[in-house]
Amino acid sequence: MRLTRLLTFRSIRSRSLRFLLSAFGIVLGVAGLLAIRSTNQAALGSISTLFQNTSGLAKLTVTSSAVDEAGFSEDILSSIQKLDKIKVIDPMVTIRTDLADKERSQELDIGLFGTSDGGLLLHGVVPALEQMTRNYKLVNGRFLSDDLKEREIVLVETYAEDEEIVVGDLIKIITPNGDKELKVVGLIARDGPGQTNNGSFGVIPIQAAQEMFNRSDNLDQIDIVPENSNPSTAELSALRVELQERIGKEYSVTYPSGQGERMTQMLQNYQIGLNFMSGIALFVGAFLIYNAFAMTVIERTREFGVLRTIGMSRSQVMGQVFIEASMLGVIGAGLGVVLGIFLARGLTRLMEVILNQQIDNVLVSSPDIMFSFLLGIGITFLAAGLPAIQAGRISPIEALRVRGKSKEGWIIRYGWIIGILLLGGSVFLLVLNPFPYDVQFRLGSITVFGLFTGATLLIPVTVGVWEIMVRPLMKWIYGASGSLGSRNVRRSRSRTTLTVAALMVGVAMVIMVRGMTESFSGDLKTWINAYLGGDIYVTSTVRLRNDVGNRIQSLDGVAAVTPIRYFNVDWKTPTGETETINFMAMDVTAYTQVTDFVFSGNTVDPQQAIENLKKGQTVFISSVLAEKYGLSLGNTVSLKSRGGYKDFLVVGIVVDFYNQGLVVQGDWETMRRYFNIRDASTFLVKVDEGQSVEQVQGVIDDLYGKRYHLNLISNETIRKSVVTLMDQAFSMFDVMALISIVVGSLGVINTLTMSVIERTQEIGMLRAIGTTRGQIIKMVLAEAALMGVIGGILGLGTGIVLARILFIGMTTMSGYQLTFVLPPEAIGISLVMALVISQIAAIPPAIRAARVRILEAVQYE
């Protein structure tokens, strides 16, 4: 302990800055890991509890299996009632509407899962039954009375506050029969069922709903609460089968909680990227620690040599290094946990924006804290291990005889063999791709480490070659001092290697993040431009009749209008499962006048494909579906139409990320004929050439805005908000890249400071024989620049490969077929960046070198 106090504590104190910097690496790694882990869990948890809460005690839900959204007859209730084991049969009518005198929105809420128009969702219910199914927390007034025809409503408290509604008010809502009044009798908490539709939600008596919205004797959904409130999976499954058999194929019986699963699945794609990044952040943290410890050991070579001479054992020396490591680990991981908890909060807010979904407060669980904490300490130990062993191996005589010059280890001399093997192995795994799907991605993560480590191990043997190649450039920039500085990188190859590797990781991260962002946003932007084609986006909180489109079409200044309708449809996948996907129907002729289809690849003649789509019973499928299920032109997809499953011929493959790409496109006629849907979700309006978009938007709004409850938004506005959303989603990746860059520059500072300390005498001599301070500074800058060049080039190479790994991983996992775009300027930027970082980071050590006192230095032994 005394030894520790004398040696380790003092060593830490005298190198407190480096100690803090290395702790910083671990802090960031641990914080990132913990925050991402917790946020993911909170997001997933929120989504599933949301579905659990909003479905209450209902374990099964009956809906119509037709997709026309017309609902089904109440008669079915009687046949369900004949079943025993059921406690509550809770019928419901679902209505989308809005307050009649509400300011019409000029904004569209956009999230990762699509758009929300912010309208009011109403459930028409039987109050007694509904209260047995769901636990409404009344905060004001009373719940609905048992009179099913009473025009009254219970709203969510937060919604009422936003709309300045209090209990006792009469509110007007939009109905097909004009605006109708309802009396607000109570408010419920935004909790449990109050979370439905993000809180824009209310309940009204079922018959009142049916009357006001022309839904006589018609239901949308029946929730089933079984006798056994906590049935086993088998029991529930048996009940489901029994119920399904009784009511027939026209109805589907589903588990309400299952709805959350799809959302969760969607979220996973995003999380893959984040997890991958947090892994790399930890790797980078470990790297920083290794770097710092290796430096410390080089710096203390003489000290350790003396200690060994006076009788300290190898293990004692190693022990001292490990004690320092464990202190660093505990402090770093501890701070990391604290930072992680705060970071998780911030990340959650960001996630809320991205998902357009409220997430419950993050609960950072103690196992997670423990895990990240221990991982942080473990990694610190691992990273400090090699330097510790090196410290133990310092020979007393050598250390005393030659200042700071340690023998180059076998890793420096023979590491390239392992390096080549690792690189070869990684490339082999990548090309061969022996484990497709899930495993492949984990393998991808391994290859990341293989690549980084392999490339790092190749640096020592190639440093000479690099130096000779780049020296003329250094000479050109920095003159004679450039040439001197350039040669210096060959002197301590291990140290040069560490710095170059740090820069390499930084640049690779930037390349990867930029490449991914560019590729993703490139595809996404093409699609958004097509998807939000035209100039004005017309939507409504109530159903849009198709003739609204015709009316808009007839206005002056309007070039074309296309209706678009999205609806969910069951699809029998080629693997035999049933999946709910999205059907996007449009008037193909009008659509091509307003915007363009974005075909994936060059497999099809666009004109021909569009003609084929008009023929009917044909679809375009998204590239995501094509990739995920290996579908191509000429195949068929089996969709559940009103007459049961029908095959639709695939006549085109399009880029479409709507609903995470789980979407098919078809003609308006096809929709009418096979799915019996006639209304539109949105209209895309194209304005005549030369016409002002605002003006036309104003005309439409004045004429039809109020009448049809239209929300008119210029597509420019939406595109901007989508791009903002995308940027927000990608900003997390940028943060990770930034961390790597910081680490890279810390590496440069570390290395050069070490070099300057080590070469004090030499610098003194150079100054003595007439080298100016400026020349000394240039010399150090040249050394840094050379490392920057090597790190930049290697980083570029590994970055491209890494980005590809991530792409392959994401394509296999999600089916996103992304076009890998590496913007040429990114190559330039990353190289320039490596150079600039190296130069900025080299300034402090360069100044230190220039300030070397000649007198002290030349006597410095």
Add this chain to the structure above:
Amino acid sequence: MSVLEAKEVRKQYKMGEHLVNALDGVDFQVEKGEFVAIMGPSGSGKSTLLHLLGGLDGPTEGNIILAGQPLARLSERKATLVRRHNVGFVFQFFNLLPTLSAEENILLPVIIDGKDQRKYKERLNSLLELVGLTDRRHHKPDQLSGGEQQRVAIARALVTEPAILLADEPTGNLDSKTGTLIMELLNRSCNELDQTVIVVTHDAKAAAYADRVIFLRDGVIVEELKPPKSMPLAERLRGIMGTMEKLEA
């Protein structure tokens, strides 16, 4: 004609709270082509004097005139340029750049000055011949012995034909045989190249090669020996050792 002139040079250092007079009024001149040795016990101020003569440090009072240029109160940059063009340094620990070959190390002052190295080809060859390293010109410092490294350092100090060559204990890190060779080399550069050389040493044997020996004690010149050129080395050595004993007594 004097190449170097020290006028009433004083140098004070602060050691903690005390002021130490390292040099306390030193006055002397050095003629072109002269070989001067500065001797004295530890703490006599001989290294301080050498640093002041080479423009590595400035005097507190007085002045030093090197090749007609006063060194006191020169800016840092001007002092650097004076060193670059007028002073050649030889250190105890050779101080060669490990990344450069012998030849490149010799040319280092030329490289630093941004001059065309090719113009120095002849000079380089004659220096390599002078120091006897023509066949080892491409070797790196770690492939050379201590004596060879010091010879490279001497060639480096001579390459720009400086007004003075200052050597700080040039034999201090060498065995006596190699030390003798180095001193003979400095002597030759004096005689053959008409180079002014000033050596600081506490080694009487090394000092015996000088035309003149200046003895310092407590920062002042206490004695000067100027044996005639014809006096044999052994006799000079006796004279020097006698003076040293007298001073240390």
